[in-house]
Amino acid sequence: MFDTLRPLWPLILRYRWHYVIGSLCIIASQALKLQIPRFFWGTLGELKQAGDLPAAEARELILWASIWILASALLIAPIRTASRILILGSSRRLSADLLADVFERMLALAPSFYTRNPTGQVMSRAINDREYVRSLGGAVFMYMAETGVLYAITVPLMLLIDWQLALMALAPYPIFLVLARRIALRIQTLSRAAQNALGEISEKVDESLSGQMVIKTLNLEDADLERFRLRSEHYRALNLSVTKWRALLISLMMGLALLSTLLVLGVGGSRVVSGDLDFGEFGVLLTYLAWLAVPTRTLGFVISSLRRGTSAFERLREILDHDLELFHTETGTEHEVRGGSLRVQNLSVTFPALVDEPRLAGSEVQDHVGSERDVPRRVLDDVSFEVPAGTTTAIVGHTGSGKSVLARVLARQLEVDPGAVFIDDQDLTEVPLDVLRAQIGYVPQDAFLFSEPLHDNVALGNPDATEAEVLAALEGAQFAEDLDQLPEGLRTLVGERGVNLSGGQRQRTALARVLLLSPRLLILDDTLSAVDTRTSEAILEHLRPFAAERTTILIAHRLSSVAHADQILVLEEGRVVERGNHEELLALDGRYASTWRLQERSAHDAERAARLEAELADLPAPGADPEATS
Amino acid sequence: MSAREVPPKDEHRVAFDATIARRLWVYLAPHQRWVWISFGLLLFTSVLGLAQPFLMKLALDRYVAPTPEYAGDGSLDGFGWLLVVMFACALGELLGRAIQTYTLTLGGQNALLDLRLAVFRHLQRLSSSFFDRTPIGRLIGRVTTDIESLNEMFASGVVTILGDLVNMLAILGILFWMDWRLTLISLVAAPVLVLTTLWIRGRVRLAYQTMVTKRSAMNAYLHEQSAGMPLVQAFRREDRTRAAFDAINADLCEAQLGTVWWESVLSALTDMLSSVTMALILWYGGGLALKGLGMSELQADLAGAVTLGTLVAFLQYMDRFFGPLNELSLKYTVMQSAMTAAARIFGLLDQTAVTPEPDQPATPGPAAGAIRFEGVTFGYGEGTPVIHDLSFEVAPGERVAFVGATGAGKSTLLKLLTRLYDVDAGRITLDGFDVRELGVKDLRTRIGIVPQDVFLFSGNILENIRLGHPEITEDVARAAARDLHLERITDRLPGGLMEPVRERGSNLSSGERQLIAFARVLAVAPPVLALDEATSNVDSEMEHLLQEAVARVMQGRTSLIIAHRLSTIRDVDRIVVMHKGRLVEEGTHDELMAKRGFFWRLHQLQYAGSEDGGDA
Known part of the structure; x- marks a missing residue:
């Protein structure tokens, strides 16, 4: 366990003085607190013998003892507060630092990390697991320090007062602690099961309400209620067993205190009578024993926190120690991207079997059943081509032909072996990521928008862009008309918490983002898939002068949008099977040509369908009499 | 990530609402025997609990530090029996409490199961048009989160709050009966400290609310950034993202430190209350005990003095008095959120948008299908x-x-x-x-x-x-x-x-x-x-x-x-x-x-x- 937690040390050391002073405060407050029963019972002991004392002296004794108790109490309060603020506060700071470290790592992790691991998994580490780790440096530390100091002071004192009696009273502790630990673990397991059961209830309600129409029409209410009842009853049963075990644990702990108290009362009482034990010391023993039993009540919580904290930290380390994946080989020379020519030389990419890929535990492998994805797959096979600076190369192929992977490799989103891809004759892996990213404009198919104003989303790469520049970029992406429909124009909040833009609108926003930066190398990975044909033609038309000055990689499904490219590569199962320009490929009469013909025809059909649809929509809503319109 | 919705402004913020309580009782009534058993056990354990300090007093006054009428013979004959009685009382209290907790949870869990099923059944009956205008997420909350709030009411013993009050009253009665002046003196510090505690609890709650808001802001930010991280990198926005993150993180940390601050003060204060009371008992009670030295119990009583045993019993009763008192404000909060939750649940159950059923449904023969x-x-x-x-x-x-x-x-x-x-x-x-x-x-x-x-x-x-x-x-x-x-x-x-x-x-x-x-x-x-x-x-x-x-x-x-x-x-x-x-x-x-x-x-x-x- 401690090995696992070792990387936590540097963080803890940052707050070492907080912890040291906090611990000193704990020692001080415990030591003071343990004096209080000595004053109280000591005075009672003196009073018992008070026959020998003059009344005034006894009165003074009482007064001073009371003052000492009051003074201790008043002194303990700020010290105790300080110890808690220091230690619990440090744990909060530590947790914030830990989150900052996690976030720093997240900033550096390769894009492929995020495609492999669902956001939920990353979030649950950054939030839930971090909370568990925090409790190690906070509540758990506090408990261990307080309990440790309490036992360290009390036990020797008790042994000093009457070692035989103290040993007898403390004898049952070890046995009880072992038992308590077992019960605590059982409670932890049951609680987790109960939590899951509640999750199942929640899922069930979701399922039933989403399907309420179907359930009603099929008369499935009773069957559905039965399923809900089963889950609810399961949850109830788990809750009840948690309660049962909790009650048992508390009874055990109270029983422990009870046993030792009665032992001291009986044996110690007789010794007081026989004069072997001072009455005051007898009382101190009684009080200390009662106090020693208190921490055992929360023992279960501490044990489970320790376990949870350790495994949570292991899960956090999955992110903190995760491979960055994108490596940059330092060469010492200055790198620059000027023209943006690309050369791909015998590029092969093999995806490891999905199950072997490094991913966060709990990120389920999708479609696991009967999937051939359990074996390594070669997604790009010996691909070579050249893209002279300022030209446009289109890549076409079926879904799964590897064209997106190729785009991601060129955009430096996926790691690639050295010696396969060159930009301006420099190996891609030797150019610093920063330099590359400044000159590559990559627009993926799924356009993500941040919950920020549209303006900021477009100005993502250049926050200093003027409004005119942002508008120009939006215009280039044919977004100008849509802008009028947004309630607050450029200031409209978009993204998850804002106005829900359509897929096509999102894609065009993403395109505008890149246009604003005017990078040397433009990579459009099926960027306009959700944009209707007419608009996408307009965009491509508009892009042409822009693209003429840049190196452009264009990936598309619609062949009509790639026909103008200087070079077209047809990919199939990771291999380039045809290459050339549009005319050459048509002349070749291969796959490209046949797909082209097919698409031409369906485009024709679609056009006809659109015309009919428009015609239909224009028809007046007919009257109730069907004869009236026909 | 807690996706708890913010309650609308006009919602219940009361700790007790008789109408809601009556409606809850409908679900509890079929399982009321568990609740009554629990109440019975609560009274039983309370009596056993109240007896213990008194038995301690007897043990001290008669055997360990005997007053004159018991001194002299030094016989310990009855001591063993007294210990047995004490053991029986304590064991009875312990077991009684365990069973009481369990039966109460059992009654509560049974009632909540019924309520959960009733809510689900009602949801089934609601017409489709109701679902057109109500987000499912909110309805899931009714069946899960809200019912959990009610469960919390049983688990934290809010239901037995009445028992706690009776118990505290009984302790006060005993204390006054033992010595009314000492009782008044011991309680002198209590009002100030209890009021201060209440005030601080209010601060704790406020600090928590702030913290929860900041935490959701952090969750939302993290969620979005991790979804859009490749973009952040591609557009070299790392520095600005880091700055925004640091600001939110610092904000959250500060809010959390606020809760730590107030909670630390609260915990120290609770602790102080019992020590201050001890000082007061020793100061005033010590004087009374000094006066009563060498007197028999009866004499001491008449002279307005106390025995050592009484002093110790006093201290123990005080502890038993302050324990529940400190929990009262906590239970008040639990009760408040339970009532809010119950109001929401009954609000849903009051939805009448169900498909109306005919009073006397027609019963056509085997359908032809026209x-x-x-x-x-x-x-x-x-x-x-x-x-x-x-x-x-x-x-x-x-x-x-x-x-x-x-x-x-x-x-x-x-x-x-x-x-x-x-x-x-x-x-x-x-x-x-x-x-x-x-x-x-x-x-x-x-x-x-x-x-x-x-x-x-x-x-x-x-x-x-x-x-x-x-x-x-x-x-x-x-x-x-x-x-x-x-x-x-x-x-x-x-x-x-x-x-x-x-x-x-x-x-x-x-x-x-x-x-x-x-x-x-x-x-x-x-x-x-x-x-x-x-x-x-x-x-x-x-x-x-x-x-x-x-x-x-x-x-x-x-x-x-x-x-x-x-x-x-x-x-x-x-x-x-x-x-x-x-x-x-x-x-x-x-x-x-x-x-x-x-x-x-x-x-x-x-x-x-x-x-x-x-x-x-």
Whole structure:
């Protein structure tokens, strides 16, 4: 366990003085607190013998003892507060630092990390697991320090007062602690099961309400209620067993205190009578024993926190120690991207079997059943081509032909072996990521928008862009008309918490983002898939002068949008099977040509369908009499 | 991530509401015996608990530090017995408390199970229009989070708050009886400290609220950034993202330190209260004890003095008094949130948007399946109706297809027929009876519906065929599956018909799910089939299987089909063409095609280019 937690040390050391002073405060407050029963019972002991004392002296004794108790109490309060603020506060700071470290790592992790691991998994580490780790440096530390100091002071004192009696009273502790630990673990397991059961209830309600129409029409209410009842009853049963075990644990702990108290009362009482034990010391023993039993009540919580904290930290380390994946080989020379020519030389990419890929535990492998994805797959096979600076190369192929992977490799989103891809004759892996990213404009198919104003989303790469520049970029992406429909124009909040833009609108926003930066190398990975044909033609038309000055990689499904490219590569199962320009490929009469013909025809059909649809929509809503319109 | 919704402003913020309590009692009443047992045990353990300090006093005054009347003989005869009694009391208290906690939880859990089922049953009865305007997420909260708040009320012992109060009153009584002046003096510090504690608790709560807000801000930020991280990197926005993150993180940390601060003060203060009380008892009580030295118990009592034993008992009673007192404000908060939750739950239960059932449902004989729509008008909520004054008739055994462009109102017909929604004007009859006169269940049993998106439950395929109809034997279900050649899809699955269906049938295609729904209809054998064909593309084998299934299921049934497939339209007796909520044409396929009217154009539109599906 401690090995696992070792990387936590540097963080803890940052707050070492907080912890040291906090611990000193704990020692001080415990030591003071343990004096209080000595004053109280000591005075009672003196009073018992008070026959020998003059009344005034006894009165003074009482007064001073009371003052000492009051003074201790008043002194303990700020010290105790300080110890808690220091230690619990440090744990909060530590947790914030830990989150900052996690976030720093997240900033550096390769894009492929995020495609492999669902956001939920990353979030649950950054939030839930971090909370568990925090409790190690906070509540758990506090408990261990307080309990440790309490036992360290009390036990020797008790042994000093009457070692035989103290040993007898403390004898049952070890046995009880072992038992308590077992019960605590059982409670932890049951609680987790109960939590899951509640999750199942929640899922069930979701399922039933989403399907309420179907359930009603099929008369499935009773069957559905039965399923809900089963889950609810399961949850109830788990809750009840948690309660049962909790009650048992508390009874055990109270029983422990009870046993030792009665032992001291009986044996110690007789010794007081026989004069072997001072009455005051007898009382101190009684009080200390009662106090020693208190921490055992929360023992279960501490044990489970320790376990949870350790495994949570292991899960956090999955992110903190995760491979960055994108490596940059330092060469010492200055790198620059000027023209943006690309050369791909015998590029092969093999995806490891999905199950072997490094991913966060709990990120389920999708479609696991009967999937051939359990074996390594070669997604790009010996691909070579050249893209002279300022030209446009289109890549076409079926879904799964590897064209997106190729785009991601060129955009430096996926790691690639050295010696396969060159930009301006420099190996891609030797150019610093920063330099590359400044000159590559990559627009993926799924356009993500941040919950920020549209303006900021477009100005993502250049926050200093003027409004005119942002508008120009939006215009280039044919977004100008849509802008009028947004309630607050450029200031409209978009993204998850804002106005829900359509897929096509999102894609065009993403395109505008890149246009604003005017990078040397433009990579459009099926960027306009959700944009209707007419608009996408307009965009491509508009892009042409822009693209003429840049190196452009264009990936598309619609062949009509790639026909103008200087070079077209047809990919199939990771291999380039045809290459050339549009005319050459048509002349070749291969796959490209046949797909082209097919698409031409369906485009024709679609056009006809659109015309009919428009015609239909224009028809007046007919009257109730069907004869009236026909 | 807690996605807890922010309660609307006008919601209950009271700790106790008699109406709500009475309504909660309805659910608790059937399990009240557990609650009473728990109360009984609470009183029992309280008495045992109250006896212990007094027994301690006896032990001290008679044996350990005997007063004059017990001193002298030094005999310890009774001491052993006293210890036995003390042990019995403490053990009784301990066990009593354990059983009391358990019985209370049992009663609570049983009541909450009933409540949960009642809420679920009510949700089932609510009409579909209710779900059109209420987000599901909020309703899930009613069944889970809100009921958990009520559970917290049982778990934290709020229900026994009355017992706590009785116990505290009893302790006060004993203290006053033992020595009223000492009692008053010991309690001198209490009001100040208790009020301070209450005030600090208020601060703790405020600090928590702030913290929760900041935490959700952090969660939302993290969620979005981790989703958009590749973009952050590609657009080299790391520095600005880091700065924004640091600001939110610092903000959150500060809010958390606020809670730590107030909680630390609170915990120290609670601790201080008992020490200060001890000092006061020693100071004033010590004087009284000094006065009573050498007096017998009775003498001391008369002289207004106390014995050492009384002093110790006093201290122990005080501890037992302050314990529950400190928890009171905590319990108040729990009670407050429980009441808020209960108000929300009852608010849902008060929703009356249920499909009305006739008082005396008509009981027609075995259905023939004659359906009439008479001047039906209907709209979802406000705005223009989606069905305008629609009338048509379907004879028993007739197969009718409904076609029309998207939004023509075809699917709505089926929802009206099965009373997911009720007509605004006109009426719909089944075998001459208005559908609103039939029992809802009876009506829906007479109509076998196959929706566009078939909903499957977790369980295996066979169970899904028999779902909701325990009277269907496994053989019948298997026969239905065989009739529709379900084996063509189940043979591919390792479990065959026993293959588990994943959540909402996600491991089956929509065509496969429809095929299972057809088998369901075939097994149940209702007189009317209402089918909303799936629009999604299916491969040619599935297309063929579905065609066969439709033909087989339509046999001998009145069939209403929302048609999307050419083949189905050709097989029916009559086609009804709808446009914008009205009927525009009807007739056989050939008649309508010959007419070259609306249907013909629709046909052109829908089936243009449907022969290929080419994809580059």
